[in-house]
Amino acid sequence: MKVNFFMVGAPKTATTAISQYLGAHTNVFMCDPKEPYYFSSDIGPSPFAKGPRQYLDLFSGVLPNHTVVAEASASYLMSASACQKIYDFNPDAKILVTLRNPVDLVYAWHSEMLYAGEESERDFERAWALQGERARGRSLPKLCTRPLLLQYERVGMLGAGLEKFIQRFGRSQVSWILFDDFKADPRAEYQRLLQFLNLPIEIPDQFSKINGNKQHRVPILGRSVRYLRQRFASPINMAYGMFGVHTSGIMVKLDRLNTKTVDRPCGQTAFRNHLKSVFRPDIQLLERLVQRDLARWYI
Numbered sequence: 001m002k003v004n005f006f007m008v009g010a011p012k013t014a015t016t017a018i019s020q021y022l023g024a025h026t027n028v029f030m031c032d033p034k035e036p037y038y039f040s041s042d043i044g045p046s047p048f049a050k051g052p053r054q055y056l057d058l059f060s061g062v063l064p065n066h067t068v069v070a071e072a073s074a075s076y077l078m079s080a081s082a083c084q085k086i087y088d089f090n091p092d093a094k095i096l097v098t099l100r101n102p103v104d105l106v107y108a109w110h111s112e113m114l115y116a117g118e119e120s121e122r123d124f125e126r127a128w129a130l131q132g133e134r135a136r137g138r139s140l141p142k143l144c145t146r147p148l149l150l151q152y153e154r155v156g157m158l159g160a161g162l163e164k165f166i167q168r169f170g171r172s173q174v175s176w177i178l179f180d181d182f183k184a185d186p187r188a189e190y191q192r193l194l195q196f197l198n199l200p201i202e203i204p205d206q207f208s209k210i211n212g213n214k215q216h217r218v219p220i221l222g223r224s225v226r227y228l229r230q231r232f233a234s235p236i237n238m239a240y241g242m243f244g245v246h247t248s249g250i251m252v253k254l255d256r257l258n259t260k261t262v263d264r265p266c267g268q269t270a271f272r273n274h275l276k277s278v279f280r281p282d283i284q285l286l287e288r289l290v291q292r293d294l295a296r297w298y299i
Contacts, residue, residue: 033058036048098178120144159283190204
C-alpha cells in the first residue's frame, strides 16, 4: 500500500506525541524513523532514503490491517518543494498540519536547534537578527548542517504553509490541529483525527507529555558529541540531533544522559511584540483558513 497520510508539521506542535499515539493504533503503520524528510530536499537531503526504492523500503513492514500508512516529517510545511512532491507521489493522500502561536513556536524551535547543535547563538533575539546574514551563507554555526532551519521567520509562517497544502490537495484532504486545543483536550482532538482518517476509535489510556523542552546539562559535552557524530557516525546517527530521531549507540546514550527537560524562557515583552507584528498578517491568513479567532496570538 502507498503512503497515504502525511503529518507535515509545523515543528514543536505535538507532532511527536500525535505520531506515537497513532503508531499504536491497530490500523496504522507509522514510519520508523517517523521523520524521513524525503520530500524536503530543498532543506537538506534525507539521511534515510536517497531515492524512491529506499523510501518505500521504510514501509516494508506494512500489513493488510494497516489502512493508514503514515510518516510525520515536520520539515515539510516550511519546505518550498515538499507539497508538490507529496502530491506527485500520491494526490489522494490525506494531510495533517499542526499549528501553534508562531511566536511561541519560534522560541521553541530556537531552543530545539540549540539542543540539536544546529544553532550556537543562545540569545534568540540575536539569532533572529542573524537571519539575513545566514541566508547569505555568513555567520553560520560551525556544526550547522541545514542553514534553512535557522530561518526562524520562515518556520513560523504557518498560514502560508497551510494555504499551500489546501490549494494543492483540497480542503477535504487536509486537516489541522491547534497545539493549544490538543494540550487542553488531547482525547477530543485525537478522536477528531481518527474520524478524519476513517479509523475505528481506539483511544490511549492516557495522554502524557512527550518531547518537552530539552537542554544539555553540560553544553560543551553536547557540542562534542554532535561533532563526533558528524565526523565519525553513520548518516542515520547524524540525523538524531535534528528532529529527535532515536537510534542506538554509545553517542546517543551519552547524549541522553546529558539531557534534561526544563521550562523555556518566554522572552522579553518588547521583542515578543515585535514578533507579533511580523507574524500578524500570516496569522490573519490562518484565521481565515481555519475559521477561528486567533487575535490573542498577535494582540
